[in-house]
Amino acid sequence: MNSVQTLAVAEDEAELRLDRWFRRRFPQVGHGMLERLLRTGQVRVDGKRAKSNQRLDAGQVIRIPPLAELPSGQAPAPRPAVISDAEVKALCDAILYKDADVIVLNKPAGLAVQGGTNLDRHLDGMLDALRFDAAERPRLVHRLDKDTSGVLLLGRTAAAAAKLAAAFRSRSARKCYWALVVGVPKLRQGRIDAPLAKMTGRPGRGGGGDKVEVDEEEGRRAVTYYRIVEAALRKTAWLEMEPRTGRTHQLRAHCALLGTPIQGDGKYGGQAAYLTGQGVSRKLHLHARAIELPHPRGGMLRVVAPLPAHMAASFAFFDFAEAVAGEPFTAFPGDAS
Numbered sequence: 001m002n003s004v005q006t007l008a009v010a011e012d013e014a015e016l017r018l019d020r021w022f023r024r025r026f027p028q029v030g031h032g033m034l035e036r037l038l039r040t041g042q043v044r045v046d047g048k049r050a051k052s053n054q055r056l057d058a059g060q061v062i063r064i065p066p067l068a069e070l071p072s073g074q075a076p077a078p079r080p081a082v083i084s085d086a087e088v089k090a091l092c093d094a095i096l097y098k099d100a101d102v103i104v105l106n107k108p109a110g111l112a113v114q115g116g117t118n119l120d121r122h123l124d125g126m127l128d129a130l131r132f133d134a135a136e137r138p139r140l141v142h143r144l145d146k147d148t149s150g151v152l153l154l155g156r157t158a159a160a161a162a163k164l165a166a167a168f169r170s171r172s173a174r175k176c177y178w179a180l181v182v183g184v185p186k187l188r189q190g191r192i193d194a195p196l197a198k199m200t201g202r203p204g205r206g207g208g209g210d211k212v213e214v215d216e217e218e219g220r221r222a223v224t225y226y227r228i229v230e231a232a233l234r235k236t237a238w239l240e241m242e243p244r245t246g247r248t249h250q251l252r253a254h255c256a257l258l259g260t261p262i263q264g265d266g267k268y269g270g271q272a273a274y275l276t277g278q279g280v281s282r283k284l285h286l287h288a289r290a291i292e293l294p295h296p297r298g299g300m301l302r303v304v305a306p307l308p309a310h311m312a313a314s315f316a317f318f319d320f321a322e323a324v325a326g327e328p329f330t331a332f333p334g335d336a337s
Contacts, residue, residue: 003066005136006158008165010143011058011246015220018045018062019052026067037065058246059169061162088129095130097303101160101296102153103130103138106305109149109283113140123152130154141165145249147264149308150177150288155296163296168246173293176328177241177251178229178307180285180314181260182275184237189227189331192254195219196247211267212249214257222247224254225332229325232318236263236275240289240325242332251286262286263314279317281310290328304328 013021022034022043029037031052037043038052042065045054056062090108097104105123107113112122127137138154139161155161167173197215213219223244231237237260243250252268255261261269263285274282287307295301307315307322315322 005064006061008141009056009058009060014058016056018050018054021056059165061165083126083129091129101156104303105152107144107152109147109308112146113143142168147284148286150305151291151303160296167293174329176290178287178289179239180263181237181239181255182263182273183260184231184234185258185260192224194257196222196253212253222250227331230320238320280314283310285311287311292329
């Protein structure tokens with residue numbers, strides 16, 4: 001990277017220390033180098049000087065200086081991913097909306113948004129394919145799990161990305177998800193307010209990876225509204241959900257808490273998370289259906305994403321018709337919780 005960029009803190013990166021956030025995003029930058037960048041004001045948080053132990057909030061914007069010009073002894077920035085023509089076409093075909101400030105994708109299930117252990121193909125490494133005529137490569141504003149499909153926002157400029165990230169931070173962005181769950185919740189509509197904490201490194205919890213659990217004492221508040229759109233034979237239900245907070249795996253954990261894990265989510269439901277029957281895929285059935293938030297230049301932006309093929313096939317199998325769902329964001333209160 002040989003130019004200044006700004007990156008927004010993702011919702012599941014909230015409360016990370018700045019040095020640990022940097023280690024995740026830029027492992028080639030050692031701690032000593034980061035301290036020098038902080039002392040000289042080259043790395044800033046929301047335009048202000050910062051310290052390495054500062055805790056981050058979701059939506060904060062971090063200034064990153066040109067890292068390709070690291071002093072000798074530091075590893076160079078990773079090379080941009082080599083993207084095939086087929087991958088470029090698939091990304092362009094996934095565009096739901098594009099203007100001078102924003103690109104909205106219908107992210108396919110199975111594509112990781114950012115890199116990680118044993119992940120060498122991810123959306124963040126392919127964003128140069130979506131530059132088009134812009135001087136800058138687009139920036140991720142938020143994230144979805146690898147196996148979750150649906151609406152994903154990119155800011156086409158640093159200024160646009162910052163404004164979009166601020167909308168997430170202020171909770172003026174609303175997100176609607178669809179899920180197919182195993183079983184039917186007892187209440188047709190409700191509000192789940194159950195704090196979640198990551199299991200990794202917690203005494204007596206084992207490794208856990210990035211798995212979360214309900215923890216009334218140490219968990220961070222997590223609020224989800226849900227309603228049953230349709231149900232079939234007490235076997236499965238189509239849920240519409242609106243998270244009012246953005247915790248890691250929030251919807252997956254909250255659905256499991258209801259006793260109705262999301263179809264295909266063995267991580268939270270074990271074997272109980274799999275329906276049997278022809279036409280029901282074992283893939284995760286969680287889809288970011290729609291998003292609504294202020295546009296960087298004013299007004300409101302609302303984008304709706306069609307279902308991925310595996311969920312559309314399951315809906316057809318249970319004779320669920322998308323038309324009965326109605327408009328997104330009308331089922332739940334508009335005020336933030």
